Amino acid sequence: MDLQTYLKEQKARVDAALDRFLPPEQEEPRVLHQAMRYTLFAGGKRLRPILALAAFEAAGGTDDTRVMPLACSLELIHTFSLIHDDLPAMDDDDYRRGKPASHKVFGEGVAILAGDALFAAAFDVALQAPLPPEVLVRALRELTWASGPEGMIGGQVEDLEAEGQPPTAERVLRIHRKKTAALIASSLALGGIAAQAPEVEVQILKEAGLAMGLAFQIVDDVLDEVASEQDLGKKSHKDRARGKCTYPRVFGLERAREDARAYAQQAKEILQRAFGPKSLRLQQIADFIVERSY
Amino acid sequence: MDLQTYLKEQKARVDAALDRFLPPEQEEPRVLHQAMRYTLFAGGKRLRPILALAAFEAAGGTDDTRVMPLACSLELIHTFSLIHDDLPAMDDDDYRRGKPASHKVFGEGVAILAGDALFAAAFDVALQAPLPPEVLVRALRELTWASGPEGMIGGQVEDLEAEGQPPTAERVLRIHRKKTAALIASSLALGGIAAQAPEVEVQILKEAGLAMGLAFQIVDDVLDEVASEQDLGKKSHKDRARGKCTYPRVFGLERAREDARAYAQQAKEILQRAFGPKSLRLQQIADFIVERSY
Numbered sequence: 310m311d312l313q314t315y316l317k318e319q320k321a322r323v324d325a326a327l328d329r330f331l332p333p334e335q336e337e338p339r340v341l342h343q344a345m346r347y348t349l350f351a352g353g354k355r356l357r358p359i360l361a362l363a364a365f366e367a368a369g370g371t372d373d374t375r376v377m378p379l380a381c382s383l384e385l386i387h388t389f390s391l392i393h394d395d396l397p398a399m400d401d402d403d404y405r406r407g408k409p410a411s412h413k414v415f416g417e418g419v420a421i422l423a424g425d426a427l428f429a430a431a432f433d434v435a436l437q438a439p440l441p442p443e444v445l446v447r448a449l450r451e452l453t454w455a456s457g458p459e460g461m462i463g464g465q466v467e468d469l470e471a472e473g474q475p476p477t478a479e480r481v482l483r484i485h486r487k488k489t490a491a492l493i494a495s496s497l498a499l500g501g502i503a504a505q506a507p508e509v510e511v512q513i514l515k516e517a518g519l520a521m522g523l524a525f526q527i528v529d530d531v532l533d534e535v536a537s538e539q540d541l542g543k544k545s546h547k548d549r550a551r552g553k554c555t556y557p558r559v560f561g562l563e564r565a566r567e568d569a570r571a572y573a574q575q576a577k578e579i580l581q582r583a584f585g586p587k588s589l590r591l592q593q594i595a596d597f598i599v600e601r602s603y
Numbered sequence: 604m605d606l607q608t609y610l611k612e613q614k615a616r617v618d619a620a621l622d623r624f625l626p627p628e629q630e631e632p633r634v635l636h637q638a639m640r641y642t643l644f645a646g647g648k649r650l651r652p653i654l655a656l657a658a659f660e661a662a663g664g665t666d667d668t669r670v671m672p673l674a675c676s677l678e679l680i681h682t683f684s685l686i687h688d689d690l691p692a693m694d695d696d697d698y699r700r701g702k703p704a705s706h707k708v709f710g711e712g713v714a715i716l717a718g719d720a721l722f723a724a725a726f727d728v729a730l731q732a733p734l735p736p737e738v739l740v741r742a743l744r745e746l747t748w749a750s751g752p753e754g755m756i757g758g759q760v761e762d763l764e765a766e767g768q769p770p771t772a773e774r775v776l777r778i779h780r781k782k783t784a785a786l787i788a789s790s791l792a793l794g795g796i797a798a799q800a801p802e803v804e805v806q807i808l809k810e811a812g813l814a815m816g817l818a819f820q821i822v823d824d825v826l827d828e829v830a831s832e833q834d835l836g837k838k839s840h841k842d843r844a845r846g847k848c849t850y851p852r853v854f855g856l857e858r859a860r861e862d863a864r865a866y867a868q869q870a871k872e873i874l875q876r877a878f879g880p881k882s883l884r885l886q887q888i889a890d891f892i893v894e895r896s897y
Contacts, residue, residue, distance in 0.1 A: 398711030417692030442736035
């Protein structure tokens with residue numbers, strides 16, 4: 310199966326699982342469930358869940374319905390962060406994935422609570438994974454690390470604080486590592502955890518995931534500089550306008566593209582060395598992440 | 604030991620544990636850790652953690668350091684909800700526990716993220732409880748239930764949606780049950796879970812906790828009506844001004860006080876029947892909750 314077909318099929322499976330795990334829109338409080346589903350199903354490649362599924366395979370896992378709830382919880386955490394990130398007090402984005410942002414549709418109060426509820430749902434869904442309790446506990450530790458002050462939320466704060474500050478190499482790498490790469494690193498790690506791979510393999514997956522995550526965020530920065538709003542489904546040049554600390558602002562566009570490629574290459578080499586051909590899908594996805602920018 | 608001394612000593616123990624579990628202010632991102640600690644240590648009775656400790660005792664638990672991380676996670680979830688609740692898009696409160704609200708000190712963006720980070724920390728801290736993995740998994744299921752759409756966050760949404768709507772008995776009970784009583788119910792349940800009590804006892808604790816939680820919120824509504832701002836450390840008559848769905852607005856002050864007392868009494872009877880004198884502290888706390896209002 311070629312990569313495009315694989316990505317499409319996995320996305321469909323993840324979407325179906327998300328739909329099953331989330332309360333229906335008709336359930337009270339309706340506006341909350343509507344808001345949760347609105348942003349969750351507004352599009353999105355389901356990159357993080359797909360990475361978890363592919364890492365599960367690379368680590369020798371069979372029957373990936375065992376990792377699916379964890380995969381879904383990654384997307385729930387990601388969507389929670391998007392909703393809060395778009396708020397006027399944060400990045401102040403009116404559009405997300407080509408549609409009005411949550412707070413434009415439901416108001417700020419409900420948008421904040423929908424984000425909160427998606428975060429709660431992430432743990433609720435993760436806890437439904439059919440795994441031995443000690444494996445589940447290990448997986449939840451990974452999720453809290455990836456989302457907390459050392460990961461995504463910490464990165465969002467540093468991103469906010471960095472606005473208007475001089476962009477430096479150290480700062481942009483720290484922000485990207487925490488805000489984006491941590492959750493992507495944990496996506497791969499969770500695949501390994503669910504496959505009950507030895508801890509050393511989980512750490513190798515995480516290391517490869519960190520490199521993939523950096524590649525991903527650098528490409529995102531590049532796209533914000535060069536793509537039109539139609540391509541992105543959100544405002545382009547937004548980062549520049551807000552004085553965000555982005556990779557191209559520090560290193561220039563050319564170097565940014567090169568470094569994204571180098572990080573993807575690094576991820577592939579780590580994976581190939583540790584997992585060989587079982588990691589082919591993950592390696593293809595690493596390539597896919599950087600090809601988006603050309 | 605009389606109740607006042609007990610409450611004071613348990614609060615000191617909970618505060619010390621919270622201080623140990625949370626990253627220090629000096630750790631990056633500093634502003635996030637400062638904001639997390641600012642509201643967490645701005646005061647507060649630590650009612651939910653103390654209830655968990657007392658329920659642990661009632662359910663026959665020994666060595667309550669085993670339940671302490673879960674007790675702390677309840678306070679982290681409660682504080683997260685306070686920070687988001689005070690935001691301009693929600694209840695728009697400038698003061699909390701007699702001090703400026705988080706968003707007044709740190710700005711809305713950091714306040715939102717500090718709330719998010721406290722929620723993440725709640726799970727992180729809970730996962731540190733020295734309990735068998737299957738008990739930990741059970742405890743986390745309780746926490747996600749209490750905080751999610753069926754519990755606190757769902758209640759916050761319904762509270763927000765009810766503003767300006769005619770207050771009805773059904774609506775006020777549903778909001779109070781979800782927004783406040785669910786987390787208090789789970790505080791007691793977590794004590795039972797950590798004590799590894801049979802599930803039926805956990806459910807009895809939860810039922811008693813639900814009644815205590817309703818008593819607590821009704822008293823809160825009464826205090827908002829009758830207390831001065833100095834007593835409350837936040838604006839009084841705020842609920843009335845915003846057209847909130849409160850118990851006194853539906854039933855009147857007198858009936859509100861009576862019902863709070865009746866719910867507390869109900870909680871005590873449930874506890875006495877199931878746990879006898881081991882539940883004395885819990886029963887005293889049930890009384891304490893309603894005595895606040897006289």
